[in-house]
Structures are given as C-alpha cells and as structure tokens.
Amino acid sequence: MPVRELTTSDAAAYRRLSALAFGGSAGEDPGRPFSPGLIPMGIDSTSLPGGAEGVLAAGAQIREDRVTLAGGTVACGGIGGVAVHPAHRAGGLFRELMTAVLARCTHEGMAFSMLYPANVAIYRALGYQVVTEVGFLRVPLLDLQRLRPVPDRRTVPVTAGSFERVRALYRELTAGDNGMLTREGPLFGTELPAEPWHALLLEDGAGTAHGYVSFTRTGGDDGVGLEVHELLGRSREDRRELLRSLGTWSTVTETLRLRLRVEDPVLDALPGGRARHDPQVMPLVMVRVTDTAAALTARPAPAGLQGALRLEVDDAALPAGTTAAAGAWRVEIADGAVRPVPLPDSGATDGAQDLPAVRLDVHAASLLLIGGRSLADAERLGLGVQADPAARTLLDALLAGPRPAVMDQF
Template identity: 60%
Template sequence: MPVRDLTAEDFVSYRTLASGAFGGGVDPASPTAPRDFSAGQIPLGIDASALPGGPRGVIAAGARIRRDQVALGGGVARCGGIAGLAVHPAYRGEGLFGTLLAAVIARCHAEGMELSMLYPSNPSIYRRYGYQVVARGRSLLVPLVDLQRIPAVPGRRLVPVTAESMPRLRRLYHQLTSGDNLMLRREPPLFPVAVPAHPWSALLLEDDAGTAQGYVSWTRRTDAADGPGLEVHELLGRTRADRQALLRSLGSWSTVTERVRIRLRTEDPVLDVLPGGGARPDPSPEPLVMMRVIDTAATLRARRAPAALDGTFELVVQDATVPAGTCRAAGTFLVSVQHGTITVTETDEQAGAAAPVLGTCRLDIHSASLLLVGGRTLADARRLGLRADADPAAESFLDALLAGPRPSVLDAF
C-alpha cells in the first residue's frame, strides 16, 4: 500500500473523504469550495486503485501534516501537526490507518520536525504508534457579575485591535508565551497575518506610554440560548494587575449576557485573579492533545537549559511502536548541559556512554513524549504506568532540566 504526496488534483477526493469522516464543512464539489491544499501543509494519501478492486480517483486514506512551530523550554521546536487523518469506510480494518500513520511519522522525520502533535477523538489508536496524551483543553464558565467587582487598574487603558495593531498583538503573544511549553507560534502561512475573520474581536491593554501589556480576544455568540453569550479565546497579561484589568473589561458585557466561557492554558495564571466563587468548569468534553517525539536529540537541543544547571547523563529511549528507522526517537544519548546550552551525542548502547557523570535514565517512547515537552517529572510518568527508570542523581537532573509549566496548546487567537 504505497503512500504518496497528494496534489491539487487529489483535493476534491481527499476533502470528500475527510468531510465524510468528520462531517460538516463546504461541499467539496461546490463551485465556491477550495481547490487546493492550504500552504504550510503536507498532504499524504493512499490510492484506492492500489488496493484489490479499488477504483481510480478515490483516496482510500489520507492525512495532512501541518508545518507548525511550538514554544519549548524557552526555545522553539518544529512540530508536525497531524490533521484530517481518515480512512474510507470501504477500507477500514485493512491496516491502512497504521500504514498511513507510520508514513506520517517518517515524513515528519524527513522534514526535520522534532515533534508530532494531534488532537484525537480516540487516543488509544494513536497510542499504539507512540503518541502520548500531554495536555487537555480547559474552559471555565464565569458569571459576569463576579467580574464587575474587580476594581479599576490605574495606568492602563483598552484599545480595539485593528488591522494596523494586529502585528503588535502577535508580537505580544510571542513574548507572553515564550516561556510556555507547546504553545503554537502561529506563524504564516498556517496563520494569516491579518485580523481573524468576523465575529472575532479583541482589545489590547496599554500602559500610559502606549506599550502593550496584555490582550483579550473573544467571539460574541448570538445562538447561546442558556449557554454563555461570550466565548473568550485568550486572556493574556504581563502581570497579575494586567490580567485583573482585562477580566474587569469583560464585566461590561453583563448588560447583554450573564456568563462568559474563558478558554484557559494549563495552570493558567488567570485562575489566580478570578474573584468570587461562582466560576465552574465547563461541562463540555475536554479536547485532548497528544504528542510524539520524532527526534530525541533534536528535541533536547531545541530547549534552553536553566543557567545554573551543569552536568552530563545518559539517556536511553526505547521505541517498539514503529519500525526501526522510521524516526530518531529511539537510541542512547549522552546529554550534557552547560551555561544554558544542551549538547546531545548519540552513542552505542552496547558500548555505553563515555563516563556518564550522573548516571542513566531509561524511558519508553510514551514517557519520553510526556517528559521531553516539559512540565512533568519521571515520578509523574511512573504514576501513569510508563517506563521511567533512572539513577537517583540522573533523575533529579533530568527533572530539573525539563522543569517548567505543564504543556498548553491553544489552536488560534
């Protein structure tokens, strides 16, 4: 079952497959529908004609790899975002899913991507191929009456976000998320430089000198019924006071709606400034985020190490979920950290690393995918039943190296 790159000639067939699998969207045959894949994506597929009795012009299985970038430990990593992976109903249960996903992983490796990410509806089928749940989307329902009690913050003003000020918002977003783990960089061509389409709206928070200190973005819902009438996509501020000022601005919506749904990052600092006790978790299903390490050495090199951390240890990663050579997650690595820089050398496990100073850490692919994206410890991995064995000194060192906020992934402004 050969996997090949899809072209514009395959677009309608692929979109027919994807809309049949996931529902919704524009009729692929409509004259107003797109006729080619979006820039910044790598479409792959398997022709039905390559299968016994399969017709021509039908895509039996297909997927798209997004050329994303994510914040990682103070650095930036390339990430293959997997989207629209579908198998035609006629060919399900015949191994096409595994063949295609293995080819996707191999292509991510060939493209120099350190990581791969996806949003699964069924995580178990992806876990077989080394993906691990690392984050969950979270939203909070907040009564607007609570936000009205927040006092005004001196030295701050709100201004509408326009096409002219959108580049300022984007720069501010990069600054405020650079220390996070896995927040998308949202770079073109996957993310347009223009203001997102109506009904998206946003406000910048400025100080008296006109310097941007935070922003809040939202969509007003007119079909909310008993649900929240305002969907807040992001609320980011440099300081606690900035976040208070932005929350206070949301209270002004109380004349037209009663509640707001606020989308949160993992361990979001907004939680620390919410007043009152009326907020409650959104009962809707939480979207999952799964990650897979594609290249262990490159993932570590993409990070920045704490400035005071110096040492060397051996890291062994085992991966039996894909054929050898599919990617470079598995191996034995000598990891050295000095003056904030991480140096990684692949070694021969049989010979052993040259004098690992602190000892050895042994991870399976799932614990590697959980840990190397930051914010978790080897003890966390063991509590999940993943393999994460280490000499005590090496474990403490790796935990310190990968410390930071737990991963968060928000897909758009």
C-alpha cells in the same frame, strides 16, 4: 499500500474523503489547492483490491508548526484530517498511513508530532502520549463587573493596523511556556481574524501594550453570551483589568465561556468562586517525540545547570528507523545549552556507561521531552522509566517549567 504526498490534483478526492469521514460537504471548490504550510499524504484506492479511480483510501495532513520549549522553539508536525474510506477500513491502512506520516515528520526535521485525538487508544498504540488538555470555564459576568479599575490602564480596540501588537504580545508572553504554538506563517497570517472575532488591547498611558483579550459575541443559546478565546497579560493586575473589561458585558448577557491553558495564570485573577467548568467536551492533546536529539538541543538549559547523563529511549511502537526517537545519547548540559551526543550501542566504552543513566519508553519520552513534567509523573502514569537518582535529579531540573499547554488560534 504505497503512501505518497498528495498534489493539487488530489485535493478534490481528499476533501470528499474528509467530508465522508467527518460530515458536511467538500465545499463549492473542492479542487482548490492545499493551503501553504500543510503536507497532505494519502493512499490511493486503486492500490487496494476492488479500489476505484479518483478515490483516496486514506489521507491525512501534516501541519508545519513550531512549539515553545521554555525559551526555545522546535519544529512540530501537527496531524489533522486523518481519514480512512469506509470501503477500506479494518485492513491496516490507518497504521500504514500514520507510520508514513511520522516518518515524513522526521524527514522534515520535526522533533515532535502533535494532535487532538478523537480516539486516544489508536494513537497511543503508535507511541503518542496524552500531555495536556484545553479547559473551558463559565464565569458569571456580574462577578467581573465588581472588579476595581487598575490605575494607568486602558483598553483600545484591536484593528488591522494594531493586530501585530497582539501577535508580538502573544510571542512574548508564551515564550517561556512548553508546547504553545508560535503561530508563525504560513499557517498563521498577519491579517486580523475575520468577524465575529474581536479583541481589546490593554495599554498604559504611554501606549505600552500590557495584554489583550480576544472574544466572540454569541447568541447565548446555551446560556453563554460571550466566548473568550484568550486572555493574556504581563501581570496579575493586567489580567484583572482585562477581566473587568469583560464584566461590562453584564448589561446584555450573564455568562462568558473562557478558554484556558493548563494552570492558566488568569485563574489567580478571577475575583470569586462562582466560576465552574463548562460541560462541553474537554479536548485532549497528544504528543509523540520523533527526534529525541532535536528535542533536547532545542531546549535551553536553566541558568547554572551543569552535568551529564546517559539517556536511552526505546521505541517499540513503530518499525525501527521510522523516526529518530529511539537511541542512546550522552546528554551534556552546560552554559545554558544541551548537547546530545549519539552513542553507538548500549555496550559503548567511551565512558558514557559510567554516567548516571535514564531509560525511557517512547511514551515516557514523549511526556517528558515536551517539558513541564517529572519522571515521577511518568511513573505515576505507569510509563516505562528506569533512572539512577543523580540522573533523575538532573533530567527533572532540565525539563522543569510550566506544564505543557496548547491553544490553536487567537
């Protein structure tokens, strides 16, 4: 069952497969080229018994993303559109396809792979680990209307000419996070998102930008008249002023739905306790480490942190050599940088055997290396962790920071 990269000539077959798997149609122009920034992979139906010409037995796409790592960034393969034709299911194609996809992520220099799973169990068997979720909150607009104005702040419309200010604020305000997409091209263009998307920029009297909020006015069929996609501000007061601006919608609708990061700072700016979790499905986010050394190197070390430890990662979920997740390293931390030095085997006699050691299975490594979680968190989940006390303290300090959060679009 050879897995290959798809070309423009395969686009129509892939879109028919996607429509079959997820519903809808292949569109008016199913043969249009794949978008830049995507690596489509697939298996031909003709490679299987009873297969047909012009049909894909399985397919997936790898997004060429980057994510934040507490002040650094690293390449990440976002996986989407994974589908297996109903005529070829239950024959191992899913694992065959995903093994090749993860190998390609590694080949492309991606330290992680990330996805929103419809089925957690099938991806967990491949080494993926749930690391975060996307939350939604319903907020009564009357609560926001009562907020007092913040001095020296005004909201202005976001236009095609000012959208770059929003993009710059997003980069600045999420740079210290773990797991946030950097939203770079070619997957993310510089053009203003299409209506009905709108946004307001918060600035002071001198015109300096302090935050923004993006939203869509909806029909309110489920009681929600405003979908708030994102609210970011430099300070608590800036976030409160943006919330106050949303309160002006109370004359035409009663409730907004606010998309949240994990431990979102906006929660501390809400004025009352009448907000409630929205009953819609809460998307989970799974991550898999594909290159342990690259993940370590990309993360800046906290100021003043120094030391060394031995790190071993076991990856029994995939055939040996599929990714660069497994191995042993002497991890040196000094001068704000992390330097993982590969060790040939567990019996190396270069002094690394005398270092405090941490041994992780691939699920624990995936949870921890994206940042913001501790070894105790991994142990609480029942993941594979063995650690000397000194190594535990050092690795926890290195990987500290906000819990990982992912928000896909503005």
